[in-house]
Amino acid sequence: MTQLIGYYTTQFGELWDKSLFDLVEEAITGVLKQTELENKQINAVFFGNMLAGVLENNLHSPSKIAEILKINIPIFRSEAACASGGAAFNLAKSYLDVNSNKNVLVIGAEKMTDYSPEETITALSAASSGEEQEAGLTFPGLYAMMANFYLEKYHYTEKNLAYVSVKNHYHGSLNDKAHFRKKISIEEVLKSAYVAYPLKVLDSSPISDGASAVVLTNKSDVIKKRKNSVSILASEIITDTISLKERKQIDEILATKIAADIAFRKAKINRGDIDVAEVHDCFSIAEILAMEDLGFWKKGSGGKRIKELSTMYGNDGDLIVNTSGGLKAAGHPVGATGIKQIGEIFLQLSRQAEKRQVKNAKYGLAHNVGGSGGTAVVTILGI
Amino acid sequence: MISPIKIWRRQKEIRVILGKKGKVLAWTKIYAAGADFKKYAPYPVVLVKLENKEKVYGQLVDFQDQDLKIGKKVVSVLRKVRAASDEGVIAYGIKFKPL
Numbered sequence: 001m002t003q004l005i006g007y008y009t010t011q012f013g014e015l016w017d018k019s020l021f022d023l024v025e026e027a028i029t030g031v032l033k034q035t036e037l038e039n040k041q042i043n044a045v046f047f048g049n050m051l052a053g054v055l056e057n058n059l060h061s062p063s064k065i066a067e068i069l070k071i072n073i074p075i076f077r078s079e080a081a082c083a084s085g086g087a088a089f090n091l092a093k094s095y096l097d098v099n100s101n102k103n104v105l106v107i108g109a110e111k112m113t114d115y116s117p118e119e120t121i122t123a124l125s126a127a128s129s130g131e132e133q134e135a136g137l138t139f140p141g142l143y144a145m146m147a148n149f150y151l152e153k154y155h156y157t158e159k160n161l162a163y164v165s166v167k168n169h170y171h172g173s174l175n176d177k178a179h180f181r182k183k184i185s186i187e188e189v190l191k192s193a194y195v196a197y198p199l200k201v202l203d204s205s206p207i208s209d210g211a212s213a214v215v216l217t218n219k220s221d222v223i224k225k226r227k228n229s230v231s232i233l234a235s236e237i238i239t240d241t242i243s244l245k246e247r248k249q250i251d252e253i254l255a256t257k258i259a260a261d262i263a264f265r266k267a268k269i270n271r272g273d274i275d276v277a278e279v280h281d282c283f284s285i286a287e288i289l290a291m292e293d294l295g296f297w298k299k300g301s302g303g304k305r306i307k308e309l310s311t312m313y314g315n316d317g318d319l320i321v322n323t324s325g326g327l328k329a330a331g332h333p334v335g336a337t338g339i340k341q342i343g344e345i346f347l348q349l350s351r352q353a354e355k356r357q358v359k360n361a362k363y364g365l366a367h368n369v370g371g372s373g374g375t376a377v378v379t380i381l382g383i
Numbered sequence: 384m385i386s387p388i389k390i391w392r393r394q395k396e397i398r399v400i401l402g403k404k405g406k407v408l409a410w411t412k413i414y415a416a417g418a419d420f421k422k423y424a425p426y427p428v429v430l431v432k433l434e435n436k437e438k439v440y441g442q443l444v445d446f447q448d449q450d451l452k453i454g455k456k457v458v459s460v461l462r463k464v465r466a467a468s469d470e471g472v473i474a475y476g477i478k479f480k481p482l
Binding site for chain 2 (some may be wrong): 115116117118119122125130131132134135136137138140141144145146148149152167193194195196197198205245250
């Protein structure tokens with residue numbers, strides 16, 4: 001079975017002294033050092049990145065990575081908006097399913113803070129439909145529509161959403177690679193300025209720079225040498241309509257439900273077996289919908305369940321969610337996010353999560369979403 | 384990027400959904416906008432289900448705050464949707480007015 005044998009991530013944040021490929025190079029060097037592999041032992045690379053083409057006029061990144069690695073191998077870039085990293089991982093796993101005796105490097109990276117917020121918001125909206133762009137709907141705007149609909153349907157308030165951010169900022173305070181390491185209160189979330197009603201600044205993940213990398217292998221001699229290896233039990237990617245309006249339900253991400261059902265079936269475990277999860281909390285509402293769509297919480301109960309904070313580290317819940325700080329506090333360098341999520345699960349299962357280590361974690365799940373739900377990737381790891 | 388040809392092509396789709404009535408399915412008010420819309424912020428955007436079941440997005444214009452609610456009846460109107468492109472072609476599109 002394919003094993004994940006190492007993870008490295010750069011700091012996430014506003015990294016003005018680093019370019020996109022400075023970050024990529026740091027992630028590659030870091031993960032190769034950790035796995036004690038040399039460049040020439042890598043047989044293929046998958047790179048997740050969304051915005052370099054739009055923001056920097058910078059495409060053909062595989063050959064740029066070849067220049068960094070100084071090797072001649074297959075290198076592919078995947079783009080699926082905020083699920084670009086998860087998609088790269090899924091492709092790497094599929095590559096190993098049909099190619100034996102290989103080491104594969106998966107990198108996700110994004111450079112977002114060189115530009116004004118308006119320029120970055122416009123670039124991100126490239127991942128929505130033409131009609132959504134024409135109406136001036138930003139990504140916060142699309143998730144705000146989902147939030148507004150959900151709050152009204154199930155009689156919740158903005159305060160229910162705020163618990164997600166409070167929990168994830170607490171987790172971020174335990175992760176020294178996180179963009180934000182500051183704890184926040186419910187009152188601070190509720191007092192923060194609106195981005196798109198009913199979502200506020202502190203309901204939203206930030207614009208961040210960062211790069212993360214993992215190494216996957218199905219080479220038995222490499223696996224034998226590694227003491228921190230984790231099994232990839234399933235990785236499933238499902239797509240849906242790019243437009244929110246074309247979906248059957250506004251307050252549900254169907255791609256997540258389908259990907260999760262298939263992933264659990266293939267992994268041959270149940271929802272209750274998962275000890276740690278990284279779910280796609282680009283906005284507070286997204287974590288609540290993710291917990292419902294992944295099948296951890298009953299539909300409509302998320303607003304109430306989050307207030308119990310059973311998914312917060314230190315509260316003795318059966319399932320701890322977003323120990324990295326999630327997208328909200330760890331930061332959201334779009335292409336890197338999906339790899340950081342899987343990397344965080346690797347750290348938890350291999351007992352390297354330090355101050356936020358969940359005791360006896362055996363199974364973990366990573367959930368990465370592109371756009372307003374047009375792509376979802378669900379990955380299950382186990383030891 | 385917006386080009387005059389894209390604007391021209393889009394006009395053919397817009398004309399058939401003008402003057403249509405429908406109800407608000409979901410709404411938001413955008414405070415942090417992209418570059419093309421920054422000068423209009425904050426502005427409300429609604430997702431409307433037309434009487435023929437088709438779903439259309441648009442900004443809400445000529446509104447009072449109490450019009451921002453699910454189920455509100457609205458009608459589609461033709462309005463400028465962005466600032467003029469570099470070539471000077473103004474993009475018109477669908478917006479909604481409360482009924």
